[in-house]
Amino acid sequence: MRFIKIFYCSAVLWLLTSIEVSAQNQIPLSIKPTPDISISLLASSNKVSIRGLSVVNDNVFWASGSGGMVAKSTDGGKNIEWTQVPGFEKRDFRDIEAFDQNTAIIMAVDQPAIILKTTDGGKNWKKVFEDTTTGMFLDAMHFEKVDGKLVGMVVGDPINNKIFYAKTFDGGNTWVKPSKKELKNVPTVPAGEAMFASSGTNIAITNFSSASPWLVVTGGTKSRLKDFLTHSLNDSLPLLQGFNSAGANSIAFNNKIQKGVIVGGDFAHDTISRFNCILVAFENGNRTYTTPIVNPHGYRSCVVYFDNETLITCGTSGIDISTDGGIHWELVSKESFHVVQKAKEGRAVYLAGGRGRIAKLIF
Numbered sequence: 001m002r003f004i005k006i007f008y009c010s011a012v013l014w015l016l017t018s019i020e021v022s023a024q025n026q027i028p029l030s031i032k033p034t035p036d037i038s039i040s041l042l043a044s045s046n047k048v049s050i051r052g053l054s055v056v057n058d059n060v061f062w063a064s065g066s067g068g069m070v071a072k073s074t075d076g077g078k079n080i081e082w083t084q085v086p087g088f089e090k091r092d093f094r095d096i097e098a099f100d101q102n103t104a105i106i107m108a109v110d111q112p113a114i115i116l117k118t119t120d121g122g123k124n125w126k127k128v129f130e131d132t133t134t135g136m137f138l139d140a141m142h143f144e145k146v147d148g149k150l151v152g153m154v155v156g157d158p159i160n161n162k163i164f165y166a167k168t169f170d171g172g173n174t175w176v177k178p179s180k181k182e183l184k185n186v187p188t189v190p191a192g193e194a195m196f197a198s199s200g201t202n203i204a205i206t207n208f209s210s211a212s213p214w215l216v217v218t219g220g221t222k223s224r225l226k227d228f229l230t231h232s233l234n235d236s237l238p239l240l241q242g243f244n245s246a247g248a249n250s251i252a253f254n255n256k257i258q259k260g261v262i263v264g265g266d267f268a269h270d271t272i273s274r275f276n277c278i279l280v281a282f283e284n285g286n287r288t289y290t291t292p293i294v295n296p297h298g299y300r301s302c303v304v305y306f307d308n309e310t311l312i313t314c315g316t317s318g319i320d321i322s323t324d325g326g327i328h329w330e331l332v333s334k335e336s337f338h339v340v341q342k343a344k345e346g347r348a349v350y351l352a353g354g355r356g357r358i359a360k361l362i363f
Helices: 010-014 180-185
Strands: 038-043 050-055 061-065 069-073 081-084 093-098 104-108 113-118 126-131 138-146 149-159 162-168 203-205 214-217 224-227 234-236 246-254 259-266 277-283 286-290 302-305 311-315 318-322 330-333 339-342 349-352 358-362
Touching (some): 050 349, 093 138, 138 203, 302 339
Parallel strands (some): 050 093, 246 302
Antiparallel strands (some): 224 234, 246 259, 259 277
């Protein structure tokens, strides 16, 4: 979502104070001791704002950002190779998905919206998607293996009051936009409801069935959790919302335990720690929402599971960790980062953010 400077009454900031979640959903859990954590800064540059990050394993990660820049490391960050994609020097690559040290996909958000893919480690990039529609603005991509196929989805801000999306069933080589029939089934959204291109993580996939419904979180005038397969899920979230800088920014979903965590807040007032996190559990087709007892300490743009009980979230005002499934959060650093990701195969955790900063979280 593009940032639009607006002025509003301070009372709007607490628009959701009347929202209550039942007390039975706030039963304290036993809290494991927070592990000792340090942050090892691997790279820093004043020229690049990084919002895309994908960690293949403990040693291989890719990052993407402004100025057409892409970063890659194959040795855990000891050496980081920076590349400016030729012909895209002024583009902002807000999201990246990496599959190995040679294969990755990057997303340029608008004017026009473009997706590029490399299979030779970033030496060459092939355009696999382009959309010149007026108002097009891509926000995030997500990929998973479903029935042996590498499927993915990209989502973008609403066009004609309907959230844009396109799917791929071949690892991002080709993309398919919804048919007119499918588009009719997509619910309309009010003006001002969209997604934030803050970390490429407002989309997730579940394994509830072989159909694998896609979950998307929105923000702005409304903040909701939506199902992009059947469109039967369209729940309002008890998060800050009602204005352009507020709402959900990121969702992490753990298929092993059928639970998810959603974070956000107000990026224009990033130290506010109310209504910035919600926990969701799925069981027998029912959804239960729980608010933390201790929230993350400010606006958060990304959240990730480290294991079934340990979560890490980051934003411009700091990094928090939870060791009890998101019920209690502890501020472990006031360092500013946009995105955090755990290795798909491994346990390494990396962060990235403004000024070209890339860091590793050391437990």
